[in-house]
Amino acid sequence: MKLVLATTFAALMAAPAVAQDGDKLKEVLDRGYLILGSGSTNPPWHFMDGDNQLTGFDIDMGRLVAKALFGDPDKIEYVQQSGDARIPNLATGKVDLTCQFMTVTAERAQQVEFTIPYYREGVGLLLMEGGDYADYEALKAGGSDVTVAVLQNVYAEEMVHTALPEATVDQYDSVDLMYQALNSGRAEAAATDQSALRWFMVQNPGRYLDAGYGWNPQTYACAVQPGDQRWLNFVNTVLHEGMTGVEFPFYSASFEKWFGTELESPQIGFPVEYK
Structure with missing residues (x-):
């Protein structure tokens, strides 16, 4: 019995040292900069600007985390990665954090730890200002007279018909061609x-103008590498306070810059998260 108790006590005493070795927050702070994985070819999320600097809404989310860590949003080393490298680069520790318009799915959640949502x-449905159809209700009333341009995809027709069951669907193999169809009048709306x-x-x-209807949320x-709750909690806190608290000016300025929408200031009083 004494041997068992001694062994158990030794194991308990060793546990904090193991946790400390896997402390990503301490590792990043000691290093002095954040390693962020993201893309570089998809505005407004992540792309190279006129000065060949990486920018976009995803990049700003990383900068928000760096600001929280070091008081300086520019203390970041960027790893430009393809979409299929997002999970492997976290698994191998090549990046501390990935912000790259990553859709949350149950399958991916088995491989990474997702943060709270940031978008x-x-x-x-994109319309021409001053066109024949002013909004979604007008498009729906137009029935089969309405043609919708959409990027070619095996699910494209089904997707459009979810919103506009009677519309004619024209598929294009590039976004540029889809917008050209709208500009030239060959389509009354573009689904994107x-x-x-x-x-x-x-x-x-x-x-x-925006037709005022959205679907397929x-x-x-x-995302972070699984297994380090302290690091996940820290990033979650940063994102949460960006959207609801002390860093709201940073988040809202970025949102307005990239999406053209001025966000309402978080309601003061009872926390809206618990309503």
Whole structure:
């Protein structure tokens, strides 16, 4: 019995040392900069600007974490990665954090730890300002007279018909061709991601409008390597306070810059998360 108790006591005493060895937060703080995995080719999420600097909403989420860590949002080393490298680079420890318009799925959640969401994506309908159809209700009433341009995909027709059951669907093999169809009048609307729609409107003020209807929701979150609850909790705290607390000015300025939408300030008083 004494041997068992001694062994158990020794194991308990050793446990904190093991946890300390796997402390990603301490590792990043000691290193002095955050290693962020993201892409570089998908505005407004992550892309190279005119000065060949990585920018976008995903990049700003990483900068928000760096600001919380070091008081300096630029203390980041970027790892530019393809979409299929997001999970492997976390698994091998090549990056501390991935923010790369990563859709939360149950399958992926078996391989990474997702943070709280920082954006909810969906499909929207882009219209021409001053066109024949002013909004979603007008498009729906137009029935089969309405043609919707969409990026070619095996599910494209089914996706469009979820919102506009009678519309004619024209599929294009590039986003540029889809927008050309809308500009030339060959299509009355273009179905695309809400984020891309908003970004396109920011880039072309006064030319386009949002039909005001979104569907096919999906959640975007950052991700970390599994097994380090302290690091996950820290990143979650940073994102949460960006969306609801002391860092709201940083988050809201980024949201308005990339999506053209001014967010309402979080309600003061009873925390909205618990309503």
